[in-house]
Amino acid sequence: MAPADEARASGQPGLRERKKKQTRVALSQAAIRLCVLHGWADVTIERIAAEAGVSVRTFRNYFSGKAEAIAAGHVERMLRVADDLLARPVGEPLWDSLRHAVLSQFATSDNSAPQDQRWREGVRLMLAEPALAGQIVKANAAAQEGLAKAVAQRTGTDAEHDVYPKLVAAVVAAGSAVAVEHALRADASAPLGAILARVFEQIAAGLPVP
Template sequence: MAPADEARTTGQPGLRERKKRETRLALSQAAIRLCVLHGWDNVTVDQIAAEADVSVRTFRNYFTGKAEAIAASHLERMLQVGDDLLARPVGEPLWDALRHAVLGRFAPADTSGTINSAPQNQRWRDGVRLMLAEPALAGEIVKANAAAQQELAKAIARRTGTDADRDVYPKLVAAVVAAGSAVAVEHSLRADQPEPLGAVLAQVFEQLAAGLPMP
C-alpha cells in the first residue's frame, strides 16, 4: 500500500504532512522558548529561525510572524491528541480515551509536577503568563483554537461513527475538551501554590466524564 493510500485508510497523516508538521512545531516551540526566556519585544523572526536551525525564508513559508508561530503549537498539539485518540483501543470508553490522549500530549512527563511545581521553573511559568498576556497573540490564539476544535471534532467523529459536518456531538465534545484543557492550563499556571498540570487535567476529565456533578 502506498503511503498516501495508507494515510487515507488509517486517518493518520502521510510522510509529507508529518514533515511539514514537524517543521511547524519546531518553529513554534523555538518562538515560545525565546519569547518566554527573553520577552516578547526582544525576539525577532531571524532569531526564531536560527533557534530552529532553518532559514528566515522557511519561517515565512509557514508563518506571517511570531504570534502566528506561537499559536501554532496549540493546533499541532490538538492534531496530535486527535491522532492519539484514533490509536486508542477500540473498546475503550470515549472519555477515557480522550483523557489518555490529552494527558499524553499536555503533560507527558508530568508525574510529579516537575514543570509546574519545581522552584527552578518559576521563571518559566512567569514568562509563559507574560507571553500569553501579549495583545498581539490573542487573535492568533483564537484562530488556532477554532482550527484545533475543528480538527479534533473530525477525530472524535471517526472514533464515534458520527459526522463532523452534520452532527452536533463531535463538535460539542471537541469544544468541551478544548475548554477543559484551557481551564486546566490556566489553573495550573496561575494557582497561588503551583499544581502539576497532569493532576489538574486528570481532575478536569474525571469531572467531565461524570457529567460535571455539583461539588
C-alpha cells in the first residue's frame, strides 16, 4: 500500500493535506505578526505573502483577505485544543483535560512573541479593527463547532443533538477570550498561561462567588 493510501486508511491527513495546512498556518501567523508590529493599514496581502514565503496567488487560494487570514489563526488553535483534548488520558476529569489542552496551545504564545507593552498594544489595536469583526464571529463559530465535536467524542454525547458539548465549547471559548483580554491589559502583571489556569480552575469549580 502506498504511503498516501496508508494515510487515508488510518484517517491521518496525507502529505499534500499537511503541506496545505502548514501553508495556511504560516500565512495566518505572518498576517498576525505583521499587523501587530506594523499596524493594520500598513500591511498588504503582498507583504503577508512575502513574509510567509509564498506568492500572492497562493495567499488568495487560502484567504479572501488579511482579516480572514488573521481569524483563521484562532480556528486552527482551537482545533489543536480539540486534538489535545482527545489525546488526554481517558479517565482524566473533563475540565482537567480541557485546562491542559487550552494551556498547551494558548500559553505557548508566552514564548513565541515579545510580551512587552508594544506587542500587547498592537494586539489590542488589531483585535479592535472593524474589518476584522465579521471574520472573528465566523472563526468563533467554526472553532466552537470543532471543539464541540471533540467534547462529544470524549463524553459520549452527540455534538449535533445534545446541548452539553456545545455548551462546554462555548464556555471554553468565552473563558479563553476573557483570559486573553485580561492578559492584554496595560497593567497586566501575570502571563497568559497563569491567567488561563486561574480561569479554568474557577470554571471547573462551578464559578463560586468570590
